[in-house]
Amino acid sequence: MKISGYSGVLLVGVFGLGTAVITLNRSSPWEGVAGVDASISCSASCSSSCTVSWRKEGEHTFQWGNGTLLFQPVEIPDHGNYTCIHSEGETQSENKTIEVLVNYPTTNVSISLKNKTFSNASYTVTEGNNITLMCSVNGFPPPIIKWYKDGVNTNTEYLENQYGRHQHDGFASLYRVTDVRCKDGGTYFCQANNTAFSQSTLDKTVKVEVKCDPVLYDVPEKSKVYPLVKGETTVVNFTVQANPKPLVVAWRYFGKTEINPLTNISDYEHRWYSSSDNIYHLQLFHYDLTDNRTGLYSVVLSNGIRYSLNLTYTLSIESEHGTTPHTSTDFNGTTQRNETGVEGYCHDIKCTYIISGGLFLAVLILVLILATALKVVRPAPVEHIYDDVDESLMVHVDVNEGRYIHPFDPYSLLRYLDRDMSYMETAV
Incomplete structure (x- = not known):
């Protein structure tokens, strides 16, 4: 007789005080392989009037009135606990239970968030939140789950360590990202396979998009000093990370005259260039420079997510007899002035500190010398x-x-x- 979908590992338990001895030809737990025929035999030493039958735990309608339990073939739903019962007359004398486990390849791999499956394989989140991706999979033995982000393995989990070697209707692995940032956006996928079926590797992919405020990608660029040469063009460069792409919402000049670079298009211009996902290069052009355009500038960037980004820089007059300004290649291949300044010109705060410290030390030494001289020429008391x-x-x-x-x-x-x-x- 065929039993559809049952194979297993048997957990044997002995009950009752009968004199008959029940013997099983499989040890518990027993592992069968899905798709392969198998059987479990139960025998007992009893008189000619005794009977042997099988029951399955949790299925009250299951009855097998024969000492040999047949699986033709073993199927995934066959896993569970089976009990062989020996009866003599109306008195139950002995029984034994065996746990049946069914080995089968990984199936039904899926990724979800908060128990919701992604319908379009993408998810959008605002930075600062937490996300938990769940990779669900079926298969036995418990599969090995590997998590990848943009093709790089970030975590490996052996589900047998979590669940033990016991049959479950499904397994799950969690991947948590706390305080999500722009860099956490990308393509995630979980890969599942088990040791019994090395060729049964499956994976599922989801794209996570993070909405994030603009931030300076190269922190040392936040405040700079740039040389100004009359009649020439100076280009100021900033690199930011944001999603979506930010806009220049304000560009102010705090100098000798009131200038709005955003409206003065003949003397100022800004351009955007994208180098990779969420990385943008901003260039600020200052054409035909004059002395009255030296001083502090401020640029405000925003993409409407939460906070804006304020960047500042200074244009400082370069000596007319100084060295020729260096040049560098722009993001689009155009040769531009080098924003780092000219040789022999002090542009950063460190240089300013050194000069100030040297002047202070020189004044201190001069005061000490004068004090010593006055002490030497002082007249003796009367x-x-x-x-x-x-x-x-x-x-x-x-x-x-x-x-x-x-x-x-x-x-x-x-x-x-x-x-x-x-x-x-x-x-x-």
Whole structure:
């Protein structure tokens, strides 16, 4: 008798206290292969009046009144637990259970997001959100799932480590991306196969598009100083990443005169060039430059997602006797002035710090020298004028009851006064 769609691995359990011994020709769990005929035999030592039958767990209508369970052939739904029952009269004496597993290639691979399958193989998300891609697959043994982004393997998951070697109606692997950014956009696909059927590799693809604000792709470019030469053209370059492509919504000049480069098309122009997905090059042209166009410029970019991007740069006058400006190739192959400036001209903040520090150090050294010189030429205190006077050089004048007075200075007088001396005369 044929049993459609059943093959398996048997998990054997022993129940009851009967004396008969039940024997199965397969050990549990037992693995069959889908599409191949197989059988499981159950025998028991009992009297001539005993009977042997099969039951399947979870299927109350399944009955097999023979000691040999036939699968012609094994099919995927055949997996499950089967119990061989030995009965003698109306008394059940013994039973054993075997788990049947069915090996079959990977099938039904799909990618979904929040349990929703992609109908057009694409999904759009705004940056800052989280996404979880789920790759669902059938097959046994549990398949190996490999995730790829733009052709590069980013994760490999062995589903048997998660589910064990047990039969399930399906398996799933999750791929999470938190705080999505512009760089996370691209083509994702999951690849599934199992060890029993190496030729059964299947994959499913989904394209994830990330809507993102414009950001500077080359951070050091955000603020620059560019040389200005009268009558020549200066080109300012910026590289940004955004989706969709941004627009120049404002271009301002904070200088000697009020100029709106967006409306002054004879002296200013901007162009966009695309080099790869979501990468854009912006060029700002300044034609026929004059002295009154030096100073700070600001450019505002926006694509309407969330935030705009503000870029600044400065045009500074180049010495008329300086070296000839360098040139570089534009994004479209046109030769343009080099925005990095000319040799011997200081354009960046580091150079400014060095010059300022050198000037400060020079002033400090000069102050120290002047202070030392003033200390050397300072006159000695008056109180020390008579410290080294030779007493032998003193002139004595004879007068009647006359007296002579020692030379003294005001500071000596103060010392005498401190000693309660009312005068400093000495008798001749």
